[in-house]
Amino acid sequence: MRFMGTNVLVTGASRGIGAQIAKTLAAEGLKVWINYRSGAQEAEAVKASILEAGGRAETIGFDVSDEEAFVAAIKSIVESDGGLSYLVNNAGITKDKLAIRMKGDEFMAVIEANLKSAFVGCREALKVMGKKRFGAVVNVSSIVGETGNAGQTNYAASKGGMIAMTKSFAQEAAPRGIRFNTVTPGFIATEMTEVLKPEIKEGFIAKIPLGRFGEPAEVAEAIAFLLSDHAAYITGETLKVNGGMLM
Numbered sequence: 001m002r003f004m005g006t007n008v009l010v011t012g013a014s015r016g017i018g019a020q021i022a023k024t025l026a027a028e029g030l031k032v033w034i035n036y037r038s039g040a041q042e043a044e045a046v047k048a049s050i051l052e053a054g055g056r057a058e059t060i061g062f063d064v065s066d067e068e069a070f071v072a073a074i075k076s077i078v079e080s081d082g083g084l085s086y087l088v089n090n091a092g093i094t095k096d097k098l099a100i101r102m103k104g105d106e107f108m109a110v111i112e113a114n115l116k117s118a119f120v121g122c123r124e125a126l127k128v129m130g131k132k133r134f135g136a137v138v139n140v141s142s143i144v145g146e147t148g149n150a151g152q153t154n155y156a157a158s159k160g161g162m163i164a165m166t167k168s169f170a171q172e173a174a175p176r177g178i179r180f181n182t183v184t185p186g187f188i189a190t191e192m193t194e195v196l197k198p199e200i201k202e203g204f205i206a207k208i209p210l211g212r213f214g215e216p217a218e219v220a221e222a223i224a225f226l227l228s229d230h231a232a233y234i235t236g237e238t239l240k241v242n243g244g245m246l247m
């Protein structure tokens with residue numbers, strides 16, 4: 001067993017990378033709380049596939065950018081399970097536009113959805129985990145948070161902020177033995193990247209030394225490692241999962 005903890009909350013786990021993170025962690029023996037915002041049916045399908053494989057899972061619907069709802073959700077998990085061992089802040093959105101056309105509200109909407117939500121999750125997790133002197137958090141950032149990207153000033157700022165925020169949480173939490181790390185996926189085959197035009201996709205693939213988009217399972221494995229006891233001496237780290245696109 002790689003995990004001394006017992007349960008995990010994965011935000012945005014109704015599809016894409018989050019759904020795979022939920023399945024990978026359930027296969028490791030953790031009870032998984034599958035968060036979703038609008039995709040209740042999809043979240044139930046993720047739960048069903050975990051139960052079918054002999055794992056443990058519950059769905060929990062809330063909007064991560066609603067601070068009160070996020071706080072209440074963690075409280076209800078702790079009431080149900082007696083604690084929270086791990087958190088993966090995975091939920092994220094894009095609202096791409098060239099900066100010169102982007103309104104302040106459009107910029108802030110992505111900061112709220114991606115960065116503020118992760119802050120609230122980290123803060124609440126630290127309170128709960130700190131009491132037990134046990135736990136770990138992984139925040140799902142992006143290669144774009146490291147490199148920037150034209151048309152994604154809002155998304156890049158949210159994901160870059162997440163990297164620095166995670167290191168700050170790691171420093172505050174280390175005395176209590178709680179670890180905070182980030183993964184920065186490159187281009188992963190999900191609905192988020194499905195919308196790209198074929199010629200744009202080809203252009204990105206030409207820049208990826210491993211010559212392909214990554215699979216959600218490849219991101220999920222990196223996250224499982226960072227949460228696990230095998231990473232007990234790793235905190236404040238930013239782990240790239242990008243096929244060599246940025247070294």
Ligand code: NAP
Pocket residue numbers: 011012013014015016017018035036037038039040062063064065090091092093113140141142143184185186187188189190191192193
């Ligand atoms: P996706 O397929 O678009 O799935 C996003 C998930 O997040 C969905 O389950 C969605 O649930 C949920 N979500 C969005 N906003 C939410 C909110 N406010 N509250 C609760 N849940 C919310 O995205 P993905 O490609 O799997 O990406 C997952 C994470 O990886 C994101 O943080 C993304 O930025 C990051 N990432 C992705 C890539 C990539 O190439 N795909 C690369 C780098 C980083 P609902 O459908 O219910 O709204």
